[in-house]
Amino acid sequence: MKILFFCLFLLFGVSSCIKKTAFEFASPNFELIKLADGVYACIHKFGGKAICNVGIIDNGTETFIFDSFLSPEVAKELIVVVEKLKLSPIKYIVNSHAHNDHIRGNQVFSNDIEIISTAVTGYEIAVNEPIDIADEKEYAIQSFAFYDSLLNEYKGDSTDRAFLNIQMWRPYYEVLSNSHNEIITRVPNIYIDSIKTFPGTNRDIQLISRGKGHTKSDLVLYIPNDNILFAGDLVFNEMHPYLPSGYMDEWNGWLDYFNTLNVDQLVPGHGNVGGPEQIFKMKEYISDVYVIIKNIKRDTSVDLDFTKIKIPEKYKDWWFEQFFVSNLKFMNTKIQQE
Numbered sequence: 001m002k003i004l005f006f007c008l009f010l011l012f013g014v015s016s017c018i019k020k021t022a023f024e025f026a027s028p029n030f031e032l033i034k035l036a037d038g039v040y041a042c043i044h045k046f047g048g049k050a051i052c053n054v055g056i057i058d059n060g061t062e063t064f065i066f067d068s069f070l071s072p073e074v075a076k077e078l079i080v081v082v083e084k085l086k087l088s089p090i091k092y093i094v095n096s097h098a099h100n101d102h103i104r105g106n107q108v109f110s111n112d113i114e115i116i117s118t119a120v121t122g123y124e125i126a127v128n129e130p131i132d133i134a135d136e137k138e139y140a141i142q143s144f145a146f147y148d149s150l151l152n153e154y155k156g157d158s159t160d161r162a163f164l165n166i167q168m169w170r171p172y173y174e175v176l177s178n179s180h181n182e183i184i185t186r187v188p189n190i191y192i193d194s195i196k197t198f199p200g201t202n203r204d205i206q207l208i209s210r211g212k213g214h215t216k217s218d219l220v221l222y223i224p225n226d227n228i229l230f231a232g233d234l235v236f237n238e239m240h241p242y243l244p245s246g247y248m249d250e251w252n253g254w255l256d257y258f259n260t261l262n263v264d265q266l267v268p269g270h271g272n273v274g275g276p277e278q279i280f281k282m283k284e285y286i287s288d289v290y291v292i293i294k295n296i297k298r299d300t301s302v303d304l305d306f307t308k309i310k311i312p313e314k315y316k317d318w319w320f321e322q323f324f325v326s327n328l329k330f331m332n333t334k335i336q337q338e
Contacts, residue, residue: 023084029074030054033273036226038087038202041267042078047167049175050074051101052269055221055230056082059200062091066221066230067269068105071175072182075105092116092198094207095188096232096269097215098124099245100132101172104179106186117188118209120217129185140176147173168319192219210257212250214241214269227264234258235282237271240315240323244330248286255283270320288312293331304332 025032029048033041038058044050055066056078063082069075082090095103095117103125106115117125147170154163198205203225211217214233221230233241234254258266263276292312296304306328311321 025081025084027074027077029069029071029077032081035228035265035267035273036223039223039226039228040081040085041230041273042081043272044270046164047171048074049171051172051175052233053267053271054078055267056087057205057221057223057230058087058202059198059205060202061088061200062198063088064092064094064198064205064221065090065109066094067096067102067232068093068109070101070104070172072105072108075108078105079108092190094219094221095121095125096220096230097121097218098128099215099233100129100176100179102232102269103129104183106188107184109186114190115186115188116190116192116207116219118193118217118219119191121215121219122188122191124216125185126187129183133179133183133185136176136179140173140179144170144173144177165319193217210250210254212247213254214246214251216247218254222261224262227262228267229258229261229263229265230267231258231269233269235266235268235278236320237266237268237274237278237281238318239268239271240318240320240327241282241285242320242323243286243289243327248290248331248334252283252286255279285315288315289327289331290335293328293335297335306332 027048028045030042030044030050033043035041038060040056042050042054042056044053049071051070052067054069055064057064057066065078079090090109090113093106093109093113093115095106095115098121147166150166151170154166156163192207193209195206195208198207203223206222206224207219208222209217209219218232218234220232220234234251258279259276263279266274266276266278268274268278292309306325309328311324
């Protein structure tokens with residue numbers, strides 16, 4: 001009988017101890033999703049200050065952080081996660097492109113950690129960030145006050161779309177309104193403008209650039225061993241992409257290229273983790289916006305008031321719906337130049 005109790009203790013007692021000591025991560029800013037051993041997606045939460053999605057990838061030798069969030073405070077959580085998961089030391093931060101929500105966490109990482117981007121992205125960060133931060137002293141503070149008042153005055157259901165939209169935009173402008181006090185722009189110091197493979201004991205990591213796409217220059221991270229793609233803002237999942245910063249022919253070229261890769265799991269710049277179907281949906285969205293404008297141009301009786309154009313049914317539940325009008329205007333200008 002004593003032997004039986006001892007065995008039961010080993011079976012349940014030890015497993016209980018293991019469970020208690022296992023790392024359980026909870027953040028109001030992002031959800032940590034395990035994609036494979038040593039590969040994680042950090043997905044922005046409504047009401048949080050992460051704003052974009054981030055990847056944590058350990059190749060067995062060194063850990064890569066793909067993008068670094070908008071808020072430096074949230075970026076510090078990435079360091080904690082890597083330490084608690086006992087991953088390889090962080091060696092590289094990858095900036096997929098120059099938009100502020102993907103780069104401003106750069107500053108929290110030690111100077112011995114390299115920052116990788118394309119050459120164009122590095123230039124864009126160096127030149128534009130000081131200008132953007134100066135501008136934010138004005139418009140971001142006003143926008144934050146607006147969304148803060150909406151939150152304080154809101155009386156509806158906290159699960160309603162209207163409330164969730166406030167939860168989406170208020171933290172963004174809150175972080176921006178403090179940028180001029182806390183952001184120390186850290187410019188990338190390693191540039192990749194084609195394909196570079198970083199071999200590891202557990203997996204190889206490929207950083208891939210094909211030039212223009214969502215911006216003047218984009219960089220993605222692909223793990224061929226695991227069929228995982230971190231696509232940055234070249235892919236949005238059930239969220240309207242922001243087209244005006246992009247180049248439609250080249251963007252479509254990127255998406256065609258993604259279809260040549262073996263992709264089982266795709267981490268978008270915004271939205272939940274998906275699969276290869278997200279590539280098709282992005283191509284379809286760009287095509288649909290083009291067709292909407294093209295059809296209106298053919299019908300000269302239609303008053304071109306972009307705000308009156310309804311979002312297509314299949315996109316009506318997508319977030320960032322504010323971008324739809326901007327995307328229509330942009331596509332209209334592009335068509336005029338054809």
